[in-house]
Amino acid sequence: MRMLEHVYLIPLIPLVASFIILLAAPEDPHSPMPLVGIAAIGWCLIQSVAIFYGAVIGSIHIPYQMDWSWFSFGATIGGKPFLYDMPIGVLIDGAAVVMLVVVCLVSFLVQVYSLGYMHGDPHFKRYYAYLSFFTAAMLGLVVSSNLLVTFCCWELVGFSSYILIGFWFERAEPAYAAKKAFITTKLGDLGLYVALLLIFSLVGSFQIPQIAQFVAQGYMPAGAATAIGLGLLCGAAGKSAQFPLFIWLPDAMEGPTPVSALIHAATMVAAGIYLVAKCYFIYAASPIAMFAVAWAGALTALLAATMAVVCYDIKRVLAFSTVSQLGFMMCALGCWGYTAGLFHLTTHAAFKALLFLCAGSVIHAVHTNDMRQMGNLSKKMPFTALATFVGTCAITGIPFLSGWYSKDMILEQVYEYDPHLFFILALSAVLTAFYMFRLVFLTFTGTERDLERYRHAHESPWTMTVPLGILAALSIFSGAYLSHNHLFERLVHFDPPAGLMPRMNVAPPGLGGIVFAAVACAILFSYRLYGRHDFRLAEDLKRRLAPVFNLLERRYYLDDSFLALVDLGDRTAKMAFWIDSEVIDRIFVDGWDLLAQLAAQLGQLFDALFIDRMVDETGGLSVSVGGALRWLIRRGMIQEYLLWTAAVLSTLAFLIAWR
Amino acid sequence: MNLSLGHYLVLGAALFLIGLFGALTRRNVIGILMSIELMFNAANINLAAFNHYLHPGGVTGMTAALFVITVAAAEVVVGLALVLTIYRNSATAYVEDFHLLKG
Numbered sequence: 001m002r003m004l005e006h007v008y009l010i011p012l013i014p015l016v017a018s019f020i021i022l023l024a025a026p027e028d029p030h031s032p033m034p035l036v037g038i039a040a041i042g043w044c045l046i047q048s049v050a051i052f053y054g055a056v057i058g059s060i061h062i063p064y065q066m067d068w069s070w071f072s073f074g075a076t077i078g079g080k081p082f083l084y085d086m087p088i089g090v091l092i093d094g095a096a097v098v099m100l101v102v103v104c105l106v107s108f109l110v111q112v113y114s115l116g117y118m119h120g121d122p123h124f125k126r127y128y129a130y131l132s133f134f135t136a137a138m139l140g141l142v143v144s145s146n147l148l149v150t151f152c153c154w155e156l157v158g159f160s161s162y163i164l165i166g167f168w169f170e171r172a173e174p175a176y177a178a179k180k181a182f183i184t185t186k187l188g189d190l191g192l193y194v195a196l197l198l199i200f201s202l203v204g205s206f207q208i209p210q211i212a213q214f215v216a217q218g219y220m221p222a223g224a225a226t227a228i229g230l231g232l233l234c235g236a237a238g239k240s241a242q243f244p245l246f247i248w249l250p251d252a253m254e255g256p257t258p259v260s261a262l263i264h265a266a267t268m269v270a271a272g273i274y275l276v277a278k279c280y281f282i283y284a285a286s287p288i289a290m291f292a293v294a295w296a297g298a299l300t301a302l303l304a305a306t307m308a309v310v311c312y313d314i315k316r317v318l319a320f321s322t323v324s325q326l327g328f329m330m331c332a333l334g335c336w337g338y339t340a341g342l343f344h345l346t347t348h349a350a351f352k353a354l355l356f357l358c359a360g361s362v363i364h365a366v367h368t369n370d371m372r373q374m375g376n377l378s379k380k381m382p383f384t385a386l387a388t389f390v391g392t393c394a395i396t397g398i399p400f401l402s403g404w405y406s407k408d409m410i411l412e413q414v415y416e417y418d419p420h421l422f423f424i425l426a427l428s429a430v431l432t433a434f435y436m437f438r439l440v441f442l443t444f445t446g447t448e449r450d451l452e453r454y455r456h457a458h459e460s461p462w463t464m465t466v467p468l469g470i471l472a473a474l475s476i477f478s479g480a481y482l483s484h485n486h487l488f489e490r491l492v493h494f495d496p497p498a499g500l501m502p503r504m505n506v507a508p509p510g511l512g513g514i515v516f517a518a519v520a521c522a523i524l525f526s527y528r529l530y531g532r533h534d535f536r537l538a539e540d541l542k543r544r545l546a547p548v549f550n551l552l553e554r555r556y557y558l559d560d561s562f563l564a565l566v567d568l569g570d571r572t573a574k575m576a577f578w579i580d581s582e583v584i585d586r587i588f589v590d591g592w593d594l595l596a597q598l599a600a601q602l603g604q605l606f607d608a609l610f611i612d613r614m615v616d617e618t619g620g621l622s623v624s625v626g627g628a629l630r631w632l633i634r635r636g637m638i639q640e641y642l643l644w645t646a647a648v649l650s651t652l653a654f655l656i657a658w659r
Numbered sequence: 660m661n662l663s664l665g666h667y668l669v670l671g672a673a674l675f676l677i678g679l680f681g682a683l684t685r686r687n688v689i690g691i692l693m694s695i696e697l698m699f700n701a702a703n704i705n706l707a708a709f710n711h712y713l714h715p716g717g718v719t720g721m722t723a724a725l726f727v728i729t730v731a732a733a734e735v736v737v738g739l740a741l742v743l744t745i746y747r748n749s750a751t752a753y754v755e756d757f758h759l760l761k762g
Contacts, residue, residue, distance in 0.1 A: 638754050639691075643683050 003050040004060050007090050010047055010100060011140035011153075013040045014107075018132035021125060031125040034115060037132040041108045044139065048100040055097050055491060062491075063093040065145055065209060084204075091145030091208055094492035095277050095342050099142045099270075102349045105474075106266040107135045109467035113357055114258045116463035117364055127167060131262070134160035138267050142274065147206040150275070151196055154239070157268045158185050164263060165255040177251035184248040184562075188238015192275075195231025198224060212281045216497060220285055229282050229289025232275060233296065240272025242330055243300040246323045247559050253315040253369075257360030260315060265322050265356050266349035273329045273345050280338055280494050294334025294417070298424040301327030303556065305431035309438070310552040313369045314359050317439050321395065322352055324428055328410055331421060337413035338494035344406035346488070347479050351394035351403055354471035358388040361464055362443060365457040366450075371442040373453055378444040380457040385444040387468040392440050394475040396433040396519060402479030408512050409483075415507045426515050433519040437526040447533050667708035675701035686753045688742045692735060699731045 017040035021033045054060035067089030075084050092100075111131055118127055137156035144150045159182075166178030200206060202224055203214045214220060236242065241249040252264050263269070276283065276293060283290045301324045308320035325348050332341035361384040366374060378385035394403040407429060415422040448454035459465070482488040529538040542549055554560065674697055681694030703724040710720020746752055 638757070639683050646679060646683065 003047050003054065004064055004092065005066075007047070007051065007064075007092055007143060008066075010044045010104070011136050011143060013044055013136075014132045014139065015136035016040070018129050018136060021132060022129040025125060027123065027125055029120050029122055029124050033125045034111065034128040037128045038108070038111050038115075040132060041104060041111055041135055044135075045101075045104040045108045048097075048104040051092070052097050052101045055094070056487060062097060063091060065089065065091050067145065067207070070146075086148070087146060087207060088149055089145040089207075090143045092143060095274065096142050098342065098346050098488075098492055099274055100139065102270075102346055103135065103138050103142060103267050106262055106349055106353045107131070107138075109353070109470060110258045110262040110357070113261075113360070113464050113467040114256075116461045117258050117360055118256060123167070127164075127256070130160060130164050130167070131259075134164065134263060134268070138271065141271055145208055147196055147199065147208060147211070147279075149206075150278070151192065154192070154235070154271065154275070155189065157263075157271060158182065158189070158239070161185075161252070161263050161268055164259040165252045167256055167259065168254075171254075173251075174254040177248075177254040181248040181252045184245055185238040188235045188245050191231040191234025192236075192238075193231075195228045195235070198228050198231065208278065211279075215281050215285050220282075222286060225282055225286035226288045229279075229286045230292060232279055232282065233289065233293055236272030236276050236330070237296060238272070239275070240269050240326045240330065241300075241323045242272070242296050242327065243303060244558060246300060246304060247555070247562055249323055250316045250319045250555070253313070253319050257315065257356060257363055260319070261353045261356030261360065264319065265352040269322060269326055270329075270345050270349065273326065273333065273341060276330070276333050277338060277342055277494075280333070281497075283333075284494075284496055290334050290336075292334070294331050294414075294421055297327045297330025297332070297334055298421045298428075299327070300324070301331060301428040302424050302431075305428040305435065307552050307555055308435040309431060310549050311435075312371050314362065314371050314374075314439060314443065315356070315369055317371075317435060318352070318355055318359055321355075321432065321436065324432060325352065325395070328407065328425060328428070331425060332410040332413055335414045335417035335421065336496065337410060337417075339489050339492055340406070340409040340413045342492050343482065343488050344410055346482065347394070347402035347406040347475075350471055350478055351391045351475040354387060354468065354475050355391040355395065357464070357468055357471065358384050358391060361460045361468065362388075364460055364464070366453040367456075368450075368453060371439065373450040374443045375446045375450075376444070376448040376454065377457060380454070381459045383459060383465050384468065387465075387472045388440055388444065390472045390475055392436045394479075396436055396523070397429060397516065399516065400480060402475050402477070402482075405479035405483045411515060412507050412511065415511060416504050419505060426518065429515060430518045430522045433522040434526045437523050438530050441526065441530040445531060664708055664712040667704060667712075671701045671705040671708070673701075674698075674704065686755060688745070688752050688754055691754065692738050692742070695738075696731060696735065699727055703727055 014037070017037050021036055024036075025031055025033050051060065055062050067087040070086045070088035072083050072085040074081060076082075111128070114127065114131070118124055121127060134157060137153045137160055141150055141153035141157060144153060162178050162182040165181050166174050169175045169178070196206070199211060202220065203211050205211065205214075215225070233242075238245045249264060249269070253260055255264075283293060304320045304323035304327060308317050308324065311317045311320060325344070329341040329344050329348070332344060361381065362374065362377060363369060365381060365384075366377070368374075390401075394401040397404045397407045411422060411425060411429070414425055529535065529541070551557075678694045678697030678699075678701060681697065682691050685691050685694060706720045706724040706727070708720075710717060710724075714720070742752065745757060749756065751757075
């Protein structure tokens with residue numbers, strides 16, 4: 001099988017499937033159309049795994065590139081006309097191979113899971129069409145070699161995210177959240193757009209290999225590289241929910257939970273990380289942009305982790321956790337940790353999708369997001385509880401689970417680059433352990449706090465538990481498998497150009513041990529606060545630290561700041577409207593109107609007094625001439641008639657004779 | 660002295676002008692009718708004179724004059740009948756009192 005040669009099929013098949021589902025069958029809660037989507041993504045999964053396997057055993061050569069002509073246009077540069085040919089194509093490097101597997105796998109499992117979760121939804125069919133469409137756009141983003149196509153797919157995944165967050169748009173909150181997500185990410189996309197324009201105006205091409213070559217040969221000025229790098233970071237911050245644009249992600253949890261797992265945990269939010277990785281050569285040329293990436297990531301990791309600590313909504317805790325973990329990846333990328341960042345992306349996709357699907361399973365059972373109404377659910381749903389526990393251990397970094405390998409790699413890399421960042425990330429990791437175990441304790445142990453919901457709870461159907469099992473297995477084993485013999489590092493690595501080696505601190509041995517000890521303390525503390533039957537200590541702590549809690553619950557007032565900004569814009573627009581309607585319109589529209597009316601009145605007056613009068617007078621003249629003639633001739637005097645006749649006839653006779 | 664065509668034509672013209680003057684000035688309808696007869700006769704004199712002097716052996720002029728006399732007689736009949744009717748209706752024979760056709 002020539003899997004790699006036909007890699008372009010991977011985005012196209014789900015796209016076709018999406019349109020088939022959308023157009024082929026009527027809306028029906030029990031439509032069989034989802035099987036089309038599952039079959040399509042199943043094939044993509046097989047092909048992706050085959051490519052991955054080929055790349056691992058070395059039977060296929062990466063990076064692989066294939067271009068086709070897309071369109072061409074005439075342009076004039078320096079007075080000389082020439083024909084520019086825009087190619088469209090695929091570029092499969094190590095990162096793309098891994099991303100393909102991640103996206104296809106999570107997508108496949110989520111689609112299977114949704115069979116159970118969304119069963120009986122009136123828009124069951126449409127949901128699957130959207131999922132397939134999202135998958136197609138995301139895969140297109142991954143494989144494209146043309147940054148313009150990447151940008152198009154980037155916007156399409158944003159659009160898919162919008163329609164899927166707002167899937168239950170009949171309610172107000174999802175509709176609001178969808179708008180918020182869309183607009184906030186667009187704010188970031190503005191930077192991305194500017195960066196793309198800069199790239200094209202400098203390089204004259206959107207092809208990644210050509211841009212990389214351009215940068216490698218040193219043609220890219222340092223200032224331009226910084227500007228492009230910051231622009232790309234801006235786009236990535238919007239999509240990957242980095243500081244300060246992460247406000248949309250917690251609200252995006254209004255969408256269906258499998259969507260949160262697929263889009264807002266495993267794949268789409270990783271697109272920003274992937275974009276930075278894809279354009280890593282630009283960051284390699286600009287230390288400032290690199291620095292910005294590292295600090296944006298570290299700040300995000302810490303802020304999001306602190307906000308997760310006080311949250312009671314199970315999905316929002318996971319959302320903050322996602323933001324925090326994305327911050328880890330970003331920070332790793334900013335510290336020359338190309339491999340570490342993408343490794344964490346890969347393992348994170350598995351265990352975060354697992355955690356979200358577990359949360360979905362819980363929500364499916366108890367019909368609430370609020371952890372205060374759960375408790376002791378491990379009795380009712382043992383499998384889900386076990387899977388959640390596995391995911392939590394993985395994200396916390398319990399040794400030999402997948403998260404341990406990737407997080408360790410990141411921390412080590414970051415320490416070598418900048419110890420300050422290391423401390424921020426280590427603190428975030430400790431907080432991660434605290435809030436994740438808090439989630440587990442609140443949900444699955446202790447006493448049942450809402451008896452009604454507890455009695456109603458039940459284990460989910462097999463379509464939901466089987467994906468959980470697969471993801472749990474991956475969360476346990478993928479880290480060990482991928483780091484065995486440095487497999488991941490051989491596949492995904494970035495060679496910094498000569499002379500640009502990052503500065504190095506040597507990480508002391510036992511660094512991981514120290515971090516793990518702190519993490520273990522956090523877990524114990526979490527157990528002390530939430531693991532028992534009463535939460536008196538937690539409540540007490542909350543009262544004492546009320547200002548901090550409030551600050552965290554209000555999300556550092558970032559939402560309010562953005563809303564104030566929007567409000568300011570609103571007011572400005574209103575004022576502009578007022579000026580427009582009250583001043584501009586009054587003067588230029590109503591004024592012109594008045595002037596025109598005046599001119600018309602004058603014209604009418606002229607018309608009535610002069611033109612019409614002339615017409616009337618002409619008529620009157622002929623009337624008076626006629627009247628005079630009548631008075632002269634037609635008086636009924638027959639002899640006068642005779643006289644006139646005689647006069648005229650004799651005149652005629654005289655004239656004739658005279659001639 | 661010899662009578663020439665000119666004499667007859669002058670006589671005819673004089674008669675015609677007298678008739679015309681009468682027709683224009685007489686107030687009485689009867690008088691007007693009589694003046695019109697005079698003008699007819701002026702024309703007849705012209706016809707007879709032209710016949711005599713220009714076509715001495717011919718009768719065409721004479722015939723035309725006879726026709727005119729006949730038609731004039733018929734016309735007088737109609738005219739007098741109209742005058743009678745008008746007189747009966749409006750008890751006057753003066754033309755200035757008739758303005759039935761005045762617009």
